[in-house]
Amino acid sequence: MDKWLPDPLDEAAIEHLERTTPVNSAGFDPFGLDLGTALRTLKASAPIYRRWFRVETHGIENVPEGRVMLVPNHSGQLPLDGMLLSMAMVLEGKPPRLARGMVERWFPSLPFVSTLFTRCGQVVGDPDNCIELLRRDQAILVFPEGIRGSGKLWWDRYTLQRFGTGFVRIALETGSPIVPVGIVGAEETYPAVYNLKPLAKLLGTPYVPITPFFPWLGLLGVVPLPVKIDLWFGEPLVLEGDPNGLDRDIQAQVERVKDEIRSLLDQGLAQRPRLTRRGDR
């Protein structure tokens, strides 16, 4: 078993994670994280990270200690980008850290997946949850584009969608640095050409993508394309200002973060084969 599925973390790393994750007598933190389940899931999915997507990180040492907000571009229909980024933080972070992903609000209504995600430390993306986690000096992972980003079609790849502004207000309120992240590659995992909105409405999901493989190949169509994924971490931004300021002022700060992500994406795309390159509109 261990030959096929080697432990992705050494003992020192696991010990460090155990020490830095406060849990109660039953082994859970108030958000439902269970370190054992999280580590087992990590072990099972490490080959996806290493072999399938061949993830490479650039500048992960930019992530500061203590409270921090990771803000990447969002894409790829399923939140694979968030999953891979969280895995990168544990596997490659020095020291390893659990980044708590903020998931969509409709998520808890999904059986099985929602349970597993909760055990692995993912949290419903409510501002109160964000603030509480940052006050506990955790690293959180926010996709301000939300479903606007993940539901993008093929021709919109690497085009940043409208960002929500809440994350900047929360960063200002909690004094958390923002680390912009450019995720290059995840935008190509599901080349969606159409969003079947009526069916999405019926199923209660945000979108139902039609790709060259889904739904034509059934479950096989859910398998993402094996695109190499690069994670580019930017310098931490320490924003200053009034968290209850005017929307106009907050928007300016959002644009600053967005520009950083855009330049990280450009930097990353420049190093990839031409086929996938595409300018930001």
Next chain:
Amino acid sequence: MKVLVTGAAGALARIVMEQLVEDHEVVGVDVRRLLDGRLIPGPFEYVRRYNQRRMADVFRRHRPDALLHLGRARSMELSTRKRYDQNVLGTRYLLELCAHGGVREVVVLSTFHVYGAHQYNHVLLDEDEPLRAIQTFPEIADSVELDHAATTFLWRHREARTVVLRPVHIVGPSLNNLMSRLLRLRRCPKLWGYDPLMQFMHERDAARAILLALTGDRVGVYNVAGEGVVPWSRAIRLAGRRPMAIPHVLAYPAAAALPERFFPDHLLDYFRYATVVSDQRFREEYGFTPAFSTVDTLGAVRR
């Protein structure tokens, strides 16, 4: 201090009264009769309803200084309409009697159910959150209105010191409430694919929190909780039982079709979505720390 305790025939009230009687005088009142052979440390008054004339008589005869309202009818006990009568009308009448009778201390035991189990809930709900419970199930309106009646009394009658407690699931070896009974089943039902976070509190911790609220000097609404959170399936295992998964598409219609005392369907949401409350305010202002860990609490449910 003379304390009138409602719900006195219940197990939790007995634990509270046994500790209370060391320093205070206790009068028990309930809409249920005392079980054979059970005694409470003080006189016991039986009333048919809390909003009955006889209740005023009890106040006149005993002239209590404090009211400890633990007599909230749970979902298993009565039909929705009767529960509304007892919990809403009963509570309002009791509080009215307190206002007229010069009662100085009022402690009302509400429930965390008032926040509702909702997929949009964030974790660690504090006392200022909206009470969403009735959004999906009107059957739970009685609990929300009981809570509301108590908080209204708190603001309107500042001459009395009022504390409203919203405890999480109270479980323990002597309790016979829904949660304790569930955890004593050999195969304990859970919804397939859902495993919400829950909070549990040992009956002795709950009794201690109630006493603290009664003898303290703060006014307000407080969440009260045990040590930590635990998913339902783990809770079942910690209680020494095995979970039995039921698909939610079957569980909801089944619970609705079966008589309410079998399993109240409006409580099913609490087994699907998490309702995790923050008890930070109570811990800080009352200096309360639960004595039982989550593991010990659940381990103690089995008799």
